[in-house]
Amino acid sequence: EPEVTQTPSHQVTQMGQEVILRCVPISNHLYFYWYRQILGQKVEFLVSFYNNEISEKSEIFDDQFSVERPDGSNFTLKIRSTKLEDSAMYFCASSLTSGYSYEQYFGPGTRLTVT
Amino acid sequence: QKEVEQNSGPLSVPEGAIASLNCTYSDRGSQSFFWYRQYSGKSPELIMSIYSNGDKEDGRFTAQLNKASQYVSLLIRDSQPSDSATYLCAVNGNNDMRFGAGTRLTVKP
Numbered sequence: 200e201p202e203v204t205q206t207p208s209h210q211v212t213q214m215g216q217e218v219i220l221r222c223v224p225i226s227n228h229l230y231f232y233w234y235r236q237i238l239g240q241k242v243e244f245l246v247s248f249y250n251n252e253i254s255e256k257s258e259i260f261d262d263q264f265s266v267e268r269p270d271g272s273n274f275t276l277k278i279r280s281t282k283l284e285d286s287a288m289y290f291c292a293s294s295l296t297s298g299y300s301y302e303q304y305f306g307p308g309t310r311l312t313v314t
Numbered sequence: 315q316k317e318v319e320q321n322s323g324p325l326s327v328p329e330g331a332i333a334s335l336n337c338t339y340s341d342r343g344s345q346s347f348f349w350y351r352q353y354s355g356k357s358p359e360l361i362m363s364i365y366s367n368g369d370k371e372d373g374r375f376t377a378q379l380n381k382a383s384q385y386v387s388l389l390i391r392d393s394q395p396s397d398s399a400t401y402l403c404a405v406n407g408n409n410d411m412r413f414g415a416g417t418r419l420t421v422k423p
Contacts, residue, residue, distance in 0.1 A: 230409070241416065242358060242402065247409040255410040290357050301346065303411065305357040 201225045203306035205291050211312045212281055220276045220309045222291030231274045232292040232303060233266065235259070242290070248274065281313045316341040318405050320414035328422050333390040335417050337403030340384070346406040347379055349388045351399045352416065358402055362388060393421040 204223045212218050224231050233245040247254040248266050265277045274293075278285055288310050292303040317340040327333045335349075346365055350358035364370045364377040364386065376389040386405075390397055400416040 232411070234413075242404075242413040244410050244412060249409075255408060257410065288357075301406075302348070302360055302363050304360060305350075308357045 201227075203291055203293055203304055205289075205306040205309050207309060208307065209310045209312070211314065214283060214313055215280055217277065217279050218281060218311060220278075220289050220291075220311070222274045222276075222306055223272050224274055224291065224293030225295075225304060226272070228293035228295050228304075230254070230294045230296065230301070230303075231266075231268070232294075233276045234290045234292065234305075235287040236290065236308075237284075237287045245276075278311075281311075283313050286311060286313045316344075316405070316407065316410075316412050318403055318412050318414040320401075320403050320417050322415055323418040324420055325417055326420045326422060327393050329393060329395060331393050331421075333393045333397065333419055333421070335388040335390075335401050335403075335419070337386040337388075337405075337414055338384055339386070339403075339405045339412075341405065341407050341412075342381075342384065344384075344405045344407045346411075347377070347386045348404040348406070348411075349375075349377060349386075350402040350404060350413075351397075352402055353399045358404075358413075390419075393419075395421050395423050397421050 231248045246256045288308045291306045294301040294303045349362040362377040364379045374391045378387045402416045403414040
């Protein structure tokens with residue numbers, strides 16, 4: 200069964216550094232998403248992406264964050280100048296379509312630890 | 315602000331009982347509603363989607379939607395210890411799916 204994959208599973212970085220989290224969505228899916236979950240808190244929407252453009256972004260997704268689809272399979276989240284509060288699980292998700300009815304499937308996540 | 319509210323629990327039911335999980339949402343423009351299951355340390359796993367008012371059944375799971383009351387629920391029949399997890403209600407309006415904080419369910423053998 201097709202699944203979303205994410206690398207690395209765990210990333211440790213120092214405050215102020217840049218990190219790139221990578222995702223391979225399900226191959227025939229067209230819509231891609233990033234979410235984060237701080238330990239013990241709820242899953243928070245960051246951004247949705249379609250046709251090489253951001254569709255929606257939350258108030259969390261400020262200039263520190265960027266997304267890119269560098270090739271036909273990868274979808275990346277870049278976090279510049281990381282802060283301690285960026286420590287969280289970051290989940291990538293994908294869906295076949297959008298609009299009225301669609302279902303998002305999540306990858307296993309990348310645990311980001313900022314020290 | 316688009317809010318999704320759930321009782322945090324914990325909700326404890328005996329094996330074989332019905333577990334009832336509830337969710338309310340604030341955005342009347344929401345069109346798609348989902349239940350995810352999340353085991354500790356794992357990613358959310360989709361278990362049900364519902365788009366129209368009424369009930370939708372899938373195996374032991376039944377999702378219920380009432381858009382007028384802005385209310386979504388999930389019933390789990392014949393609960394099993396393996397159902398012990400946090401259940402997340404998610405609501406989508408326009409490509410920006412919002413999650414509730416989740417209800418922790420424990421099914422006791």
